[in-house]
Amino acid sequence: MDTKRLILFVVFSFSILMLWDSWQRDHKPTPAPLAAATQQIEDGSIPQAANSSAASTTQTNPPVEAGFRLQSAERINVETDLYKASIDTIGGDLRHLELREHKDDNDLEKNFVLMDDTSAPMLYVAQTGLIGNDLPTHKAAFTSESSSYQLAAGASSLDVRLTWKGDNGIEVDKIYTFHRDSYAIDVSYAIRNNSGAAIDPSVYYQIVHDNQSHQGSYMMPTFTGGAYYTDADKYKKLSFSDMTKNNLSKNTNDGWVGLVQHYFVSAWIPKEGLAREFYSKKLSDNLFSIGTVSHMGVIEPGNSTELKSRLYAGPQTQSDLKAVAPGLEYTVDYGWLTVIATPLFWVLSSIQKLVHNWGVAIILLTILIKLAFYPLSAASYRSMANMRELAPRLQRLKEQYGDDRQKLHQAMMEMYKTEKINPMGGCLPILVQIPVFIALYWVLLGSVEMRHAPFMLWIQDLSAVDPYYVLPILMGATMIIQTRLNPKPTDPIQAKVMTIMPIVFSVFFFFFPAGLVLYWLVNNVLSIAQQWHINRTIHNEAAKKKGNARR
Known part of the structure; x- marks a missing residue:
């Protein structure tokens, strides 16, 4: 007999059985449909503030809403050479993201939709917010000078600025900066403390995703779930079943956290050197969040500060991934054969x-x-x-x-x-x-x-x-x-x-x-x-x- 064929037959048959078993364990259908996200449960979509010795008492009790739901207001449409994006003025969330250079799985006349908030068939959004001192979370209402932005011919970048003003005099700008020929989006917070007291905010960046879409086929199941990277732990994947059992809580001074699927990835990359805690939460029967929270430091009255982060949202192209953040290229996961692959x-x-x-x-x-x-x-x-x-x-x-x-x-x-x-x-x-x-x-x-x-x-x-x-x-x-x-x-x-x-x-x-x-x-x-x-x-x-x- 052909020994090579027999060995490969056994190996591939065993691999397929293992993949099937993994698919059954990690992605078995839940009894409630995605719409069950609106059931009356405690909304844990806002994380706890990062630990700080000077943390104010207002940080420890973020607003809680009965039942998880995405609120919506006005939409800001953004178009660049690579993206067609939609940002909601509620929270300044990135609610819809089309990749213009990649086409839909089934219809080549349409762009591939990486993020969407319609819950049909998927829910996938990127959120950020500030915690403490009544600062704007992803539920706060922002304003924008325009409802439409487009990257100008010859321009290398495009800024989309959203503004929030609090009753206490504090002003916050949230700025998205899209770059030509890049899937890395800069996301910045500019905080001006015009109040009469010091504030001690924390910032969080998270991705909300359902546990049913992008699961591959029965014969070719693919991984969709959370992932993070630190210099100490290297690349780690976190399935939705893992998130159901235990919330992620990882303190580090480097790395990124995000959501991976076959061919594509979205990852939040905080400022280099900023202490951070990676976390995950089960928001409802079918919805999960994974993200990172960091303490920004005390801002005295009359002072201002700015904090930058980066969101990579696009294809798992290795040259692009390596250029954005260390370890991001491991989202193209070859497993234990990486050294050969x-x-x-x-x-x-x-x-x-x-x-x-x-x-x-x-x-x-x-x-x-x-x-x-x-x-x-x-x-x-x-x-x-x-x-x-x-x-x-x-x-x-x-x-x-x-x-x-x-x-x-x-x-x-x-x-x-x-x-x-x-x-x-x-x-x-x-x-x-x-x-x-x-x-x-x-x-x-x-x-x-x-x-x-x-x-x-x-x-x-x-x-x-x-x-x-x-x-x-x-x-x-x-x-x-x-x-x-x-x-x-x-x-x-x-x-x-x-x-x-x-x-x-x-x-x-x-x-x-x-x-x-x-x-x-x-x-x-x-x-x-x-x-x-x-x-x-x-x-x-x-x-x-x-x-x-x-x-």
Whole structure:
């Protein structure tokens, strides 16, 4: 049998079972629909103030509202080269965000909607607020000079300023700064203390998301949930089921916190060096918040202060992520194979820059990997070819010894020793290659660059399934050919399993992205060519030995 195919079949079958189990545990449907968010429960959407020795008593009791709901007032529309955004004057929340360079999953005429507050089918908003001294939370009403902003031609940035004035004389400006050709949005607070007393505010940044949207398909579940990064703990993911069990509470002086989904991420990145506490909360049956809160420091009467933060909201493009914040590139999660997958992606993207086609880049990378592992593959195929030549003799031994397993085994070992063949000689070379094959699998599955990337002819999206299932069918055909090139098992049950396995294995590929199937198809074609060449060489050598023996 083809040892490589069997091992990969077991590995992928086990992986799929584990993914299915994880999906069931982390994303099983809740009995109440998303609309249940309006049930009368305590609203915990406003976090507690950050710890401070000088914290005022007004900080410890933020306003509480019965039942979580998003209030709305006027909308401010913002348009840049990358975004179509909508900001609500209630809290200055970022309520709607379209990515102009990325299209909808099902309709290429529409932009991909990253954030939305309609609850149909998802609820996903970015909020900020101030806690203490009756300062504006995300429930306060702001004003703006305009209801529409657009990045001017030739301009490098666009400021959207919202203003709040309190009865105590305190004034707060909340400023969004959008940058050309950047998915990093600066969010600043400018506070002017015109009151007669010192104030001691805390600032929070959070993302509210439902636990039902963006969960992937049954066959290809993907992670959607919270995540954070610190220099000490590195990258950590937090599922919605984890948030249900325990609230996150992590104190640190660095890092970011956010929400990740397949291909996209939103992350709050506080000012460098600012002490912060990462937190999460379950707001209702289906809604969760994850964010960060920091103490700003005392502001004396007549003084003012400004605090900047950054929101990354966009695709998981590694070059962009690395430029924004340390550790943000880990949201492209390759798991324990990151050390292998990262250089593979670098090689793949380097090839793409030369050929300008991700499908061609996949083919060329597959060829490079095949060349790199050619000696190991050759050793494996040579071992299997020798076993193929021995198959008739092994069958005769089985007929000779019948059900006497012990004598059959001894005779087989003696034959292997005489012919200098190790029946397991093909396994070790394949085991060495498996981590590379699986790492490339995760690279192709997790790279946003593949999303809506055309290859040729009918393959216009390498991240989607082949619409006509041509690649999976060809994949199945190559597996059948490989099975016939391998030594036929002497056991009838094993022989039947080897006959059915290509069909079963191909079924999985009907649900895999076309880019993945393309990789495996090319790999199989190259393997067939190499295996056929080695089989022919070994067969000619065996025939030559028989001819010499007769003389």
